[in-house]
Amino acid sequence: MKASFKLFRIFGITIGIHYTWIFAVIFFSWTLAMVYFPAYYPGWSTAVYWITGVIGALLIFVSVLLHEMAHSLVANARGIPVHSITLFLLGGASNMEEEPQKPAAEFAMAIVGPLTSLVLAAIFWGFSKLPADATTPLAAMLSYMALINMYLGIFNLLPGFPLDGGRVLRSIIWGYTGNLTKATDIAGMVGQIFGWAFIGLGIFLMISVSFVSGLWIAFIGWFLNSSADASRKEITLRERLSHIKVRELMDSSVSTISPETTVEELVRDIFRKQQGRAVPVCRDGQLVGIATITDVKKVPQDKWAETPISRIMTGAPLYSVVPDDNLNKALVMIARNDINQVLINDNGKCGGLLSRADIIRLIQMNRELGLN
């Protein structure tokens, strides 16, 4: 998840917020100030309810952040780079660059988040017992933080993917069977079941107890259900793509151009006549770059005739695969580097492209024909 605003950097990790987070802070501040604290701690002034409510809402996200930091630090220690954490409507997300390669790494990364929350709950609970008067805003805040961290820990331990507990379950099945696809499918199925259960519970609460709380729980259930469903579909797709070689899909008849060609010639002879949006740039049979429609747009049209491709092309690092690589590897490379195509390095021969659109077309065709 991409952050809308960046806040600060800590341990090499950028902390950011997604705009939906603002709604969560408003919602929690309101609930705490108008519903929760007045119900349990009568007699404060309106201003005190609101100040305590807003601080409480912000502290919820400090708790979420500590939970996510724990995931990220363990991931980094295990060699899985996490460069950012985004806070959003439903909590936090550590933006991992890749999935763990070993069940043990996934287990450690997943379990440490809920454990951190439970330890925080115990610490806050201990501190909440210190003030002599348990009805002061400070004591109320401390016991509320104990409660919220306990919820965070327990909810995330539910064994449905993509919750932490679901990742723990997946790592265990993965460890026993050695089959990541099967493990994800089972843990995702459990995640979907929990999702449905939360939707059911939410609807029940909406009718019988509190419309807003019920709606919130139903929404969390819907989110859990759809992300579990998406994870199952994605892993099945990756599995299928990992059995197809780049060779089967690559277009070796693709044109190439030299760096001295002008932008005008590129547009006239290649982009207008052929379907592609990118072309490999080669000098003496060696790949030196790639020129795309996006690159062309950097130059005003009246300069096209005098601008050589070498001025606009994207040079190193060039992302490439070999014909024997599988499509999953190509797709991961495309997604991770936010590009539209990879070059194909066929025994040092210049030329060949594989685009995101090629892979999507194959997936759609296979689906239509009922092929795997």
Ligand SMILES: [Zn+2]
């Ligand atoms: Zn977590």
